[in-house]
Amino acid sequence: MRHRSLLILTTAITTGALTLSACGSRDDKGGDAGGSKNTTVVIGVDAPLTGDLSPLGQGIKNSTELAIKNANKAKEVPGVTFEMKALDDQGQPTSGQQNATKLTGDKNVVATVGPLNSSVAQSMQQVAQANNMALISPANTTPDLTQGKDWKQNNRKRQFTTYFRTSTTDEVQGAFGGQYAYEKIKAKTVYVIDDQKTYGVGLAAAFAAKFTSLGGKVVGTEHVNPEDRDFKAIVSKAKSTNPDLVFYGGEYPAAAPLSQQLKDGGVKAPTLGGDALYSPHYINLNKKADRDYATSVGKPVEQLDSAKKFIADYKAAGYKDAYEAYGGTAYDAAWAIIQAVKATVTDNDGKLPTDARAKVVEALNKVKFDGVSGPVSFDKYGDTTNTMITAYQVDGTTWKSRHSAEYKG
Amino acid sequence: MHELPQQLANGLILGAMYGLIAIGYTMVYGIVQLINFAHGEIFMVGGFGALTAYLVLPDGTGLLLALPLMIIGGIVASTAIAVAAERFAYRPLRGAPRLAPLITAIGLSIALQQAIWKWYPDAKKARVFPQFQGDAIDILGATVQRGEIFLLVAAPLCMTALGLFVAKTRTGRGMQATAQDPDTAKLMGINTDRIIVIAFAIGATFAAIAAVAHGLKYGQIDFRMGFITGLKAFTAAVLGGIGNIYGAMLGGVVLGVAEALATGYIEEIPGMTQFGGGSWKDVWAFVLLILVLLLRPQGLLGERVADRA
Numbered sequence: 001m002r003h004r005s006l007l008i009l010t011t012a013i014t015t016g017a018l019t020l021s022a023c024g025s026r027d028d029k030g031g032d033a034g035g036s037k038n039t040t041v042v043i044g045v046d047a048p049l050t051g052d053l054s055p056l057g058q059g060i061k062n063s064t065e066l067a068i069k070n071a072n073k074a075k076e077v078p079g080v081t082f083e084m085k086a087l088d089d090q091g092q093p094t095s096g097q098q099n100a101t102k103l104t105g106d107k108n109v110v111a112t113v114g115p116l117n118s119s120v121a122q123s124m125q126q127v128a129q130a131n132n133m134a135l136i137s138p139a140n141t142t143p144d145l146t147q148g149k150d151w152k153q154n155n156r157k158r159q160f161t162t163y164f165r166t167s168t169t170d171e172v173q174g175a176f177g178g179q180y181a182y183e184k185i186k187a188k189t190v191y192v193i194d195d196q197k198t199y200g201v202g203l204a205a206a207f208a209a210k211f212t213s214l215g216g217k218v219v220g221t222e223h224v225n226p227e228d229r230d231f232k233a234i235v236s237k238a239k240s241t242n243p244d245l246v247f248y249g250g251e252y253p254a255a256a257p258l259s260q261q262l263k264d265g266g267v268k269a270p271t272l273g274g275d276a277l278y279s280p281h282y283i284n285l286n287k288k289a290d291r292d293y294a295t296s297v298g299k300p301v302e303q304l305d306s307a308k309k310f311i312a313d314y315k316a317a318g319y320k321d322a323y324e325a326y327g328g329t330a331y332d333a334a335w336a337i338i339q340a341v342k343a344t345v346t347d348n349d350g351k352l353p354t355d356a357r358a359k360v361v362e363a364l365n366k367v368k369f370d371g372v373s374g375p376v377s378f379d380k381y382g383d384t385t386n387t388m389i390t391a392y393q394v395d396g397t398t399w400k401s402r403h404s405a406e407y408k409g
Numbered sequence: 410m411h412e413l414p415q416q417l418a419n420g421l422i423l424g425a426m427y428g429l430i431a432i433g434y435t436m437v438y439g440i441v442q443l444i445n446f447a448h449g450e451i452f453m454v455g456g457f458g459a460l461t462a463y464l465v466l467p468d469g470t471g472l473l474l475a476l477p478l479m480i481i482g483g484i485v486a487s488t489a490i491a492v493a494a495e496r497f498a499y500r501p502l503r504g505a506p507r508l509a510p511l512i513t514a515i516g517l518s519i520a521l522q523q524a525i526w527k528w529y530p531d532a533k534k535a536r537v538f539p540q541f542q543g544d545a546i547d548i549l550g551a552t553v554q555r556g557e558i559f560l561l562v563a564a565p566l567c568m569t570a571l572g573l574f575v576a577k578t579r580t581g582r583g584m585q586a587t588a589q590d591p592d593t594a595k596l597m598g599i600n601t602d603r604i605i606v607i608a609f610a611i612g613a614t615f616a617a618i619a620a621v622a623h624g625l626k627y628g629q630i631d632f633r634m635g636f637i638t639g640l641k642a643f644t645a646a647v648l649g650g651i652g653n654i655y656g657a658m659l660g661g662v663v664l665g666v667a668e669a670l671a672t673g674y675i676e677e678i679p680g681m682t683q684f685g686g687g688s689w690k691d692v693w694a695f696v697l698l699i700l701v702l703l704l705r706p707q708g709l710l711g712e713r714v715a716d717r718a
Binding site: 050051052054055196222223224225227228229230231232233234236237239240253256257260264265266281284285286287 | 412415416419420422423526533534535537540545552554626627628629631633634637668669672673686687688690691
């Protein structure tokens with residue numbers, strides 16, 4: 001019997017050990033603030049730079065870097081040189097929290113762009129708040145992060161004064177999806193699947209609420225694990241309910257095989273998902289992606305005049321990875337920080353104040369400019385005031401935008 | 410119980426893949442009492458080996474034509490890694506306390522994942538794996554994908570070949586002898602070092618075949634695919650009775666079918682609605698494992714042997 005217990009013990013240890021994937025990043029040398037006239041201000045980045053969400057994370061990192069480069073080149077804030085410090089969270093809340101501690105520990109970091117995942121944000125908010133450091137996510141969409149868990153009862157309360165985001169919430173995005181599914185796709189029945197992560201569950205709930213309030217019917221619900229790649233058992237269940245549409249609340253690494261297996265298994269309905277499906281990799285990994293839908297925040301970056309410069313700059317910078325779904329909002333998040341630093345420095349006779357972080361947080365509430373994704377400003381919860389959403393559909397091998405609208409509820 | 414044939418087929422196919430990987434755990438454990446936790450990564454490397462073979466072939470090569478070469482590519486890659494791991498990571502630790510090789514295996518597992526992530530082109534995200542074109546096939550009321558046919562053919566074929574090899578050949582009998590008593594086997598003139606290398610190589614070969622099946626089935630491979638799948642295969646090996654090759658395959662199939670049935674039907678039991686569905690399938694699989702280990706600590710087909718550790 002002895003080695004049996006060893007087997008069980010080792011299984012437990014390995015699971016723990018391999019889940020805890022930390023990433024090292026040594027602190028940079030302390031800035032040379034004293035003496036020289038030029039002050040260095042560091043903008044932190046926290047995003048999944050490795051792992052299966054790394055394409056999205058790399059897009060966020062590169063876009064932030066681009067904003068910093070442009071600000072330095074244009075001398076946007078006289079006397080201040082911006083630098084970037086990017087840390088990898090691998091999409092894990094535990095790594096995110098370690099990174100938040102690291103970033104707040106570096107006194108040159110005034111504010112941070114990130115994270116990608118709502119679940120990671122939940123673990124970082126406390127740390128950022130305790131250290132008075134602004135955290136601006138280009139991608140978090142869970143309403144709870146800004147408005148508290150009672151937002152559904154319309155009992156909204158700002159959770160953290162230091163947390164902002166340049167992407168709109170699942171409440172808006174999911175409801176837009178529900179409306180789009182009912183009115184434009186003309187679906188009457190839907191099978192709802194989520195991945196049990198903060199983002200996926202919230203999006204699916206908001207979608208289902210709107211869809212049923214319009215008169216649609218949810219014929220089945222299912223939950224999967226985000227690491228799963230085999231969904232055959234779920235496909236068999238979904239098939240027996242014969243839905244007009246399958247809604248997936250989750251991210252493309254699982255959504256792509258799920259959609260393919262659904263169609264392989266004889267479910268004719270297209271899949272609809274949120275912004276985490278809106279990636280070219282969704283189509284690469286899914287041979288039956290044709291006719292699937294995704295909603296994403298903002299207007300298609302390619303269609304906005306304000307974005308043309310961003311796209312040209314991004315190309316010129318020669319990044320290996322594409323800017324992906326959150327490049328525009330990441331650029332805007334970084335630019336909002338730069339504008340806040342500018343306001344802070346201007347108010348302080350051209351010098352960075354000693355309590356720069358707190359001043360930047362204050363300034364962020366008043367920031368207003370025309371960004372890559374549209375007009376950027378934050379409301380009383382820290383959410384973006386821009387509620388533009390676009391529905392996309394896979395046409396052959398690319399995403400084509402079908403419908404953009406400002407969601408009014 | 411609607412869709413029962415389909416759910417059984419789903420489970421059987423998934424289970425056959427677990428079984429093929431479980432062979433690697435069970436053979437190595439049977440002979441050197443080492444839990445080779447890097448085996449999941451050997452499986453993963455096999456997948457990338459097969460993909461490499463496919464990519465070096467001229468564009469437009471039919472998949473059916475490429476498949477044998479992909480299998481060979483996968484086997485070469487995974488066997489090379491497994492044999493090197495045995496020679497340089499495990500052999501120096503033979504005779505060391507049991508926890509030392511175990512920790513080494515965990516370290517090796519992380520190292521292999523990171524090596525692929527770092528050096529294989531574009532492996533930072535999932536790589537697309539070629540898949541068979543064409544519609545699914547109906548077998549006895551169940552829909553089976555073309556890619557899955559490969560698994561349904563390969564798994565029984567491999568098991569038969571392995572069974573014959575172990576029972577009939579000199580090397581196979583040498584393996585049995587080494588498993589029973591390595592010291593006596595050595596005294597009888599069996600080169601146990603060679604036997605151990607062969608056990609690793611066979612495990613890696615089966616893992617590579619499973620990896621090709623994985624790629625054909627899901628159309629993608631990534632550097633982390635060996636972790637969860639490896640853990641499941643290890644569970645299958647324990648469930649079937651670790652050390653027993655038929656037990657590994659049986660354990661795999663039982664585990665796969667249990668997962669499919671748990672996803673499909675648990676929630677139809679009155680009062681169990683919230684414990685059903687895809688999110689709870691792993692829980693039910695491990696409940697099954699615990700029940701089996703409580704009633705039959707040696708696993709389904711394992712023999713009750715005196716513990717040598």
